[in-house]
Amino acid sequence: MNKELTCVGGPVCNEKLSAGLIFAEGQNLTHQNKEALWEIFEAIGRNWSNTIYNSNNQRSSWYEMLKAKTENAPNYTGEYVNAIYVINELKAIYGIGGAYKKLFFESGIDNSAPPTNRLAHCKIYVVNEFIRMQITAGGFKSWGTKYGGEQAKNYHGFLGGTRYNRVSKVRAYDPDATNLKADQE
Amino acid sequence: MKNQFDYIIVGGGVAAATVAKGLLEHKHDTSILILEAGPEIIAKDRRFWWDYITKGERPYTFTYDQKFEADSTGNIDYQTEGVRVKAYGGSTMHWGAWSLRFRPEDFNLFTNTGEGADWPINYEELETYYNDAEAFLSVCGDDSANWVPRSKPYPVPPFEWTAADGEMIKAWEQLDVVYQDGDINPGKSSKIKSGKMPVARYRKCMTTGTCKYCPIGGRFNAQYVLDDLKNDTRFINFEVRTNAPVHQVNTSSKSKIESVTYTDNLNGKEHTITGSTVILASGAYNVPKLLRASKNEFWKDGIGNDHDLVGRFVVSHSMLNVVGKAQSNPNGWFQEYDFPTLMSHSYNTKEHQKKGKIFMFKNRTTPNVDIAQLMIDGKTREEIDEIVYGEMTINIQAFLEEKGKHGNRLEARPGKDRFGLPQTTVHFSRTEKEMKNANDRLKLLEQIIEKMGLEVISSRVDKPGGHHTTGTARMGTSPENSVTDKFMKVHDTDNLYVCSNAAFPTGSAVNPTLTLTAMAFRLVNHFINK
Structure with a gap:
């Protein structure tokens, strides 16, 4: 079980909930809900700098995921609305930038344990899934520049599309390349 | 409900799909019933895919054998949990689609080594069917590699x-x-x-590895073929029944197979369906269990088991x-x-x-x-x-x-699994x-x-494990050394066939699915020429 948190967030974040998905059958997200959730998704790209420019080129895929997760059972609408409550409280306490730093890097949530308060629900059902979606849809794109060398191209599960079909999906073998290159520099 | 068919196929995976498609394309009004013990789990569903991406969940894993449903004895544990999908489409729901031909020497293992068994056919007899299978599965391979003799190029270039x-x-x-x-x-x-590596992928494949649940149908899944057959208006006598475990093959004489009996898992009712030809395409686990369970006055120890060979010579990798x-x-x-x-x-x-x-x-x-x-x-x-x-x-x-050994045997144990099939024990050393x-x-x-x-x-x-299990109803030249003949027909029967890895006398060192598909094409040709 997740330990009860006392250091991150306020009464909303720390309100106890059962671990299962928040019941929301028959409920839908509003446009405002989606915009608030998009802010979380964008903050992921901003905090890890893992997108080329920003998260906008993943917006249609992200919407499609939201639709799939809220229009089919089990319905995630309750989790998404909860995440908005949580982030609003964090922003009120820590400011916008500080809120996401707390949520992403200092939440203290055990990601492998059942979530038992609102903050943990937000982290596990929303933030963690958004991270996986963003890395999958975005590939590596900006990882691999540390040594100024070539970069691995895409994460497992990267889905290309008609816009990108002419771009090689993976980094192909080059007989002249060597894994010692950077060490020798 | 129709209860008489030209062909009854037990099992709904790649072998069933290949045989059904071949027969129907040859003669559109052929009546075929496929009986699949497992449920239908939708492929290419967006919600399932997003759950796979975000949570690592795959929708078919609940059909895998659980430890309580399949165990093993012997000096090494035989992995049976997590390897077989029991559902419409079979294990092609989750397969990696590595599609490699067996090599010529694989068909002569006993001759070459004094161990294992020979196939009653050789590589040359199967070669053209390998071409068919590679086209059917859309295998991406390297024509210049020249590992085994081939008469046609791969249908798609390699990765x-x-x-x-x-x-x-x-x-x-x-x-x-x-x-x-x-x-x-x-x-x-x-x-x-x-x-x-030759892998089966359609040209539309455009991901880097969500193959275990492909979002776009970029990798062969027998479910796609069966869906197409069901939706093709030419094939008015084709039917698939899921949640329908077959537990008995019935005979009217020693040689004549008359019908099969299955249970409808949705209402518990039992049905007996007659068929002119019965094909067991339910894998190397269920084929031997079904044969041995089908005891009657003509087959005291189960169909094809007069020489106590059914279930023996389990081979894995x-x-x-x-x-x-x-x-x-x-x-x-x-x-x-x-x-x-x-x-x-x-x-x-x-x-x-x-x-x-x-x-x-x-x-x-x-x-x-x-x-x-x-x-x-x-x-x-x-x-x-x-x-x-x-x-x-x-x-x-x-x-x-690995080479088949008489003492390595797969058999039923008391009790049913969650889909109404007998539970399994593998004796393997x-x-x-x-x-x-x-x-x-x-x-x-x-x-x-x-x-x-x-x-x-x-x-x-x-x-070792069930991923590539072969050899539990192997082909051979006589009832004394095998369960099935060179066309995978159970010895001493007229109309009972095994289209499964179970019929393989050897397992080679490569994945078996391409060879199974080639054997299915060969079986279709056999039926058409009969």
């Missing part, structure tokens, strides 16, 4: 080696094929040759697995695909057959860093960069061919000689890892 394959390719170029004690022609020398570690990964090598792109048949030849052939490949997922998990765990960009370029592991793996041979082969793989400049941190022979 190229990834950058991460490079160091292993270079290591192979520097190493000789070592002919170990027990191999033919010790002392002979040749270089290890690199090859591109031992997986050899060596892991090497480098202190850093400066170029960020990463196996972006979730399938291997580099392989070699250099030890999968007749010369190595006696000791045990191996089919080598670079592991499908290494090197790899789970970047998303590191983010989830709260690592910063800088910390993740350090990990991406830090310590790296690469696995080399190999399937080791390896001899000391086999273990020694496996460990000798392991040493070869260790040399490769060391040649790559890596430190060997793990070297092991994994337990």
Whole structure:
């Protein structure tokens, strides 16, 4: 079980909930809900700098995921609305930038344990899934520049599309390349 | 409900789909009933796919054998949990789609080694059907490789080696094929040759590894074929019934199969369906269990089991697995695909057959860093960069061919599984000689890892398992040495066939599905010519 948190967030974040998905059958997200959730998704790209420019080129895929997760059972609408409550409280306490730093890097949530308060629900059902979606849809794109060398191209599960079909999906073998290159520099 | 058909096919996987499609395309109004014990789990569903991406959940895993449904005895644990999908589409719901031909020597194992068995057919008799199977599954392969004789090019070009394959390719170029004690022609020398893994992918494939639940149908799944057949208005007499475990094959005489009996899992009712021809296409697990369960006045010990051979000669692959570690990964090598792109048949030849052939490949997922998990765990960009370029592991793996032994047997045990099929016990042992041979082969793989400049941190022979189980109703020349004849017809019957890995007398060192598909095409041809 997740330990009860006392250091991150306020009464909303720390309100106890059962671990299962928040019941929301028959409920839908509003446009405002989606915009608030998009802010979380964008903050992921901003905090890890893992997108080329920003998260906008993943917006249609992200919407499609939201639709799939809220229009089919089990319905995630309750989790998404909860995440908005949580982030609003964090922003009120820590400011916008500080809120996401707390949520992403200092939440203290055990990601492998059942979530038992609102903050943990937000982290596990929303933030963690958004991270996986963003890395999958975005590939590596900006990882691999540390040594100024070539970069691995895409994460497992990267889905290309008609816009990108002419771009090689993976980094192909080059007989002249060597894994010692950077060490020798 | 219709209860009489030209063909009844038990099982709803690749063999069933291939046979049904072939028969229906030959004669559109052929009446065919497929009875599948498992449920229908929708493929290409967007919600399922997003759950797979975001949570790692796959919708069919609940159909896998659980430990309480399938166990093993013997001197080594036989893995049965997590390997077979019991659902409409069968194990093609989750297969990796590595599509390799058996080699000519695989059909003459006993002749060449004095162990195992020979097939009653040879490679040449199956070669044209391999072409059909490769076209059907859309196999992407390298025509220049020339590993086995082939009369047609692959239908689709190969996936190229990834950058991460490079160091292993270079290591192979520097190493000789070592002919170990027990191999033919010790002392002979040749270089290890690199090859591109033939995998079944349609041209529309455009992901880097969500193949275990493909969002776009980019990899063959028997479900797609069966859906197409069901929706084709020409095939008015084609039907699939899911949740329909068959538990009895009924005969009207020793040679005449009359019907099968199944239970409708949705209402518990039992139905008996008559068929002119019955084809058991339910895999190397269920075929022998069904045959032995079908006892009657003509077959006291089960159909085809007068010589107590049904379920025997279980063959699997031992997986050899060596892991090497480098202190850093400066170029960020990463196996972006979730399938291997580099392989070699250099030890999968007749010369190595006696000791045990191996089919080598670079592991499908290494090197790899789970970047998303590191983010989830709260690592910063800088910390993740350090990990991406830090310590790296690469696995080399190999399937080791095993030879069928009389004492290795798969059979039913009391009780039903969750789908109404008999539970399973596999009695499986390896001899000391086999273990020694496996460990000798392991040493070869260790040399490769060391040649790559890596430190060997793990070297092991994994337990055998149900992934590639073959040989429980094997083909042969007579009822005394086999269960089925060269057309996979159960000996001493007129109209009962086995279209399954169960009919394979040997398992080679490669994945069996392409060969099963080729055998299904051959069976269709046999029916058409009858």
